[in-house]
Structures are given as C-alpha cells and as structure tokens.
Amino acid sequence: MKKYQAYTLRNYLDIPQARVHLSEEERFALEVVGHVLPFKTNNYVVEELIDWSRYRDDPIFILTFPRKEMLSPEHFDEMAAAIRGGAGKPEIRLIANKIRMELNPHPAGQLSRNVPAIDGVKLTGVQHKYRETVLFFPSQGQTCHAYCTFCFRWPQFVGMNELKFAMRDTELVIKYLKSQPLATDILFTGGDPLIMKTKVLRTYIESLIDARIPNLRSIRFGTKALSYWPQRFTSDEDADGLLRLFEKVRKAGMHLALMAHFNHPNELKTEEVRKAVSRIRNTGAIIRTQSPIMRHINDKAEIWAQMWQKQVEVGCVPYYMFVARDTGAQHYFALPLEEAWNIFRKAYQQVSGIARTVRGPSMSAGPGKVQVLGVSEIAGEKVFALQFIQGRNPDWVRRPFFARYDPEAIWLNDLYPAFGKEKFFFETEFPVQRKAMLNLRQAGGLNYKAAMN
Ligand SMILES: *Cc1c(COP(=O)(O)O)cnc(C)c1O
Numbered sequence: 388m389k390k391y392q393a394y395t396l397r398n399y400l401d402i403p404q405a406r407v408h409l410s411e412e413e414r415f416a417l418e419v420v421g422h423v424l425p426f427k428t429n430n431y432v433v434e435e436l437i438d439w440s441r442y443r444d445d446p447i448f449i450l451t452f453p454r455k456e457m458l459s460p461e462h463f464d465e466m467a468a469a470i471r472g473g474a475g476k477p478e479i480r481l482i483a484n485k486i487r488m489e490l491n492p493h494p495a496g497q498l499s500r501n502v503p504a505i506d507g508v509k510l511t512g513v514q515h516k517y518r519e520t521v522l523f524f525p526s527q528g529q530t531c532h533a534y535c536t537f538c539f540r541w542p543q544f545v546g547m548n549e550l551k552f553a554m555r556d557t558e559l560v561i562k563y564l565k566s567q568p569l570a571t572d573i574l575f576t577g578g579d580p581l582i583m584k585t586k587v588l589r590t591y592i593e594s595l596i597d598a599r600i601p602n603l604r605s606i607r608f609g610t611k612a613l614s615y616w617p618q619r620f621t622s623d624e625d626a627d628g629l630l631r632l633f634e635k636v637r638k639a640g641m642h643l644a645l646m647a648h649f650n651h652p653n654e655l656k657t658e659e660v661r662k663a664v665s666r667i668r669n670t671g672a673i674i675r676t677q678s679p680i681m682r683h684i685n686d687k688a689e690i691w692a693q694m695w696q697k698q699v700e701v702g703c704v705p706y707y708m709f710v711a712r713d714t715g716a717q718h719y720f721a722l723p724l725e726e727a728w729n730i731f732r733k734a735y736q737q738v739s740g741i742a743r744t745v746r747g748p749s750m751s752a753g754p755g756k757v758q759v760l761g762v763s764e765i766a767g768e769k770v771f772a773l774q775f776i777q778g779r780n781p782d783w784v785r786r787p788f789f790a791r792y793d794p795e796a797i798w799l800n801d802l803y804p805a806f807g808k809e810k811f812f813f814e815t816e817f818p819v820q821r822k823a824m825l826n827l828r829q830a831g832g833l834n835y836k837a838a839m840n
Pocket residue numbers: 514516517520521522574751756777
C-alpha cells in the first residue's frame with residue numbers, strides 16, 4: 388500500500404528523478420515560477436505517470452511542474468531578479484502578488500457573480516449560475532492531490548480567493564436547494580472535494596440525503612483524484628468507506644456522478660486507476676470525463692481520440708472538452724478556437740458513437756458555456772458557428788449564432804458578431820466585455836483581463 392507524499396517547492400529535491408534529471412537552470416525556473424503559481428505534485432504522479440526519460444516533453448511533467456515559459460519574460464525576470472538578489476520573504480510575496488494580479492486571477496467573475504443568498508445571508512461557498520445545477524465548495528475540499536500548471540483555480544491555492552473560506556455546513560445549502568425547485572443537481576467542487584476524508588464527506592452527503600429534498604436528483608463530484616491519486620478509491624484507509632458512501636447515495640435513489648478530470652491517455656495507463664474506476668462503477672456511480680485542450684499537453688487529435696477510446700473501454704463516459712481559460716499561464720497553454728475545433732472534430736471522427744457523448748470545444752465564459760460548432764461560410768462571409776450548451780438564461784441554449792471568423796481568436800471576448808450586426812443575440816441581457824475595447828479604455832492602466840466578463 389502506497390502512502391501519499393506531496394512535493395512542493397520546499398521538498399521537491401527529495402524526488403530522486405528531479406535531482407537526477409533537472410538541470411540547474413530548470414530548477415531555478417521552477418522556483419521562480421513556483422513562487423507565483425502554485426506548485427504541488429506527489430509520489431504517484433512522479434513514479435507512475437511521468438516518463439522521466441523524456442520528461443521535457445512529457446505531458447504529465449508539463450501538467451504538474453512549472454517551467455520558465457509559463458510566466459511572461461517580464462514577470463519571470465522580475466521574480467528571478469528578486470530571488471537572485473536574495474530578497475526576503477515579504478518582498479518576494481509582494482512581487483508575487485503584484486504579478487498574480489496581472490494574471491486575471493478571477494476570470495468570468497468567479498468570485499462576485501453567481502453567489503446566491505438566502506434570508507439575507509450570502510452563501511459564500513455556493514455558486515448558482517445554471518438553473519439545474521448548484522455548485523458547492525466545501526471548505527475542506529479546496530486543495531488537490533497535485534496542482535495542474537494551467538489551473539484556473541490557482542488563486543485559491545495561493546490564498547487569494549475568498550472561496551478558501553467556503554462553507555463548512557450544509558444547513559444553508561439545503562435551505563437554498565429547497566428554495567430552488569428547478570435545481571436537480573448539486574456539484575461538489577474545489578479544489579478537489581475528494582481530497583476530503585470520508586468522515587468529513589459523509590457529514591455533507593448524509594445531511595443532504597436525510598434532508599429528502601424532492602428536487603435533488605443528482606449528486607456530483609468534480610475530481611482529479613482518479614489521475615492524481617487513484618489510491619483514494621483503492622488502498623487509502625478510508626477508501627472502502629468512500630465507496631460505501633457512494634452506494635448510500637445510489638440507495639437513496641439519486642444519480643451519482645464523478646466528473647473526472649483527465650488530460651491525457653497516460654493518466655489511464657496504470658493498474659491502479661483501472662482498479663479505481665472499476666470499484667467506483669461497482670457502486671453504481673457513473674464516471675464522466677472532462678478536460679481542457681492545452682498546448683504542450685494534449686494539442687493533437689490522436690491524443691483525444693485515444694483518450695476517449697480508453698475512457699470508454701475502462702467504463703467512463705466522455706463529457707466535455709473545454710477551451711483554455713483566460714487566466715494564469717494562458718499564453719503558454721492557449722490554442723486558437725479554430726485549432727481547438729479542428730482537433731475536436733478530427734478526434735471525434737476517429738471514435739465510434741459510443742465515445743461521441745463528448746461535447747466541445749466549449750468556453751466557460753461569463754454568459755455561459757459556449758460551444759464552437761465550427762468554421763463555415765455563409766453568404767460569402769467566413770464565420771464561426773457557435774451555440775450555448777449552458778446559459779445564464781436557459782432560453783439561450785441551442786440557438787446557433789455567428790461570429791466573424793478570426794484565426795487568432797482564443798476566447799469569447801475576441802469575437803465579434805458576423806453579418807455586420809452590432810451584438811450577439813444575448814448581449815441585450817449580458818454584454819460581452821471585448822478585449823479590444825477594454826484595452827482602449829484602460830490603456831496604460833490596469834491589466835484588461837482583470838475586468839473581463
Ligand atoms: C459546467 C458548469 C456546471 C455544470 O454544467 P453541466 O453542463 O450540467 O455539467 C454548473 N455550474 C457552472 C458554473 C459550470 O461552469
């Protein structure tokens with residue numbers, strides 16, 4: 388039985404492979420970037436998932452180890468100079484926070500928007516954006532077994548985010564769910580809610596079950612534990628208890644889904660993850676999979692086709708492909724929308740209908756989840772066809788709309804309506820804050836990204 392060991396900036400040189408392989412320069416870069424963006428990996432990731440013979444190109448190495456290019460040259464040099472000059476902790480922290488503020492720490496208004504209230508009390512650990520699904524951030528679930536270098540939730544791992552002080556009890560959440568008869572799902576998210584000990588998780592889940600909320604039909608967990616620590620479901624001392632808890636949800640007549648985050652087929656190659664998947668499935672839970680599309684990690688159609696195929700074979704249901712969010716190291720990971728769409732459709736074409744449950748590429752933007760249906764030509768104009776998969780207003784969903792073709796567009800706020808229109812149809816209710824306009828308005832001032840959406 389393997390015991391979990393986390394590695395961070397403090398102790399990563401205890402990793403034998405890191406000592407042997409990483410050059411002086413790479414270690415320095417890791418420390419520079421790791422002082423701005425969070426760095427955490429673990430013994431399973433290091434020993435079982437990364438191929439150290441080609442670590443520089445290894446997708447899982449890139450997924451968990453910060454590297455120089457993940458900061459802009461200016462940001463990198465600024466932090467590097469401070470570290471080289473022997474700056475003290477407070478000074479380094481100050482510089483780190485300044486850089487972080489320039490990396491759009493709260494994309495799509497994550498913090499302020501979508502937080503409901505009940506009886507005048509703000510539910511800080513809850514977000515309710517799409518009618519059917521309430522997101523819940525339990526306070527003990529706001530970290531992960533390792534950190535993804537592209538993570539859009541990075542601010543909460545470096546203490547910048549009020550979600551860190553998310554909710555501890557379910558009483559208010561239950562009250563809220565009862566007040567929302569059209570909400571059928573609660574989605575536990577984080578961080579990674581399955582980092583919680585079974586004992587803690589049980590108090591949340593059991594109070595939800597015991598509350599017998601008639602409209603609550605599904606409990607979901609957003610998790611990366613299957614990739615980063617499958618032992619959570621196999622050999623951890625409370626693994627069996629977790630599976631019993633899953634069974635309990637099923638016995639209460641509810642749907643139970645793990646929204647599992649996998650970025651690359653290599654995460655599905657170990658005996659341990661396959662065993663974990665099979666144990667979870669035996670409880671009656673369903674595993675749906677999702678991942679962003681990222682340069683340097685999974686920017687090829689073959690990778691996606693292989694990943695979806697493997698997922699189907701082990702018993703998972705491919706669910707979403709996301710577009711890289713506008714935060715953190717986006718400049719390193721982002722792909723133009725057109726390229727993401729091409730990769731999606733070429734991968735989709737290679738798998739049978741069984742894996743075509745997947746939808747994407749999708750942007751989780753301010754107004755909703757916007758899917759890029761593709762590039763087309765209408766009445767002589769080259770356009771993007773788009774649609775909402777989820778909308779802040781449910782009535783927006785599945786109404787095709789069109790944007791002017793732009794091969795460099797990487798996010799919704801790079802897009803302009805086609806056919807000379809001034810606005811997308813939903814903009815009367817929810818205007819898109821376009822980058823170009825924000826750039827003009829704030830020239831020389833604040834980073835435009837911080838004000839987006
Ligand atoms: C993606 C998402 C959900 C879940 O959406 P489904 O399409 O039902 O999986 C819920 N809330 C927010 C804010 C989301 O981004």
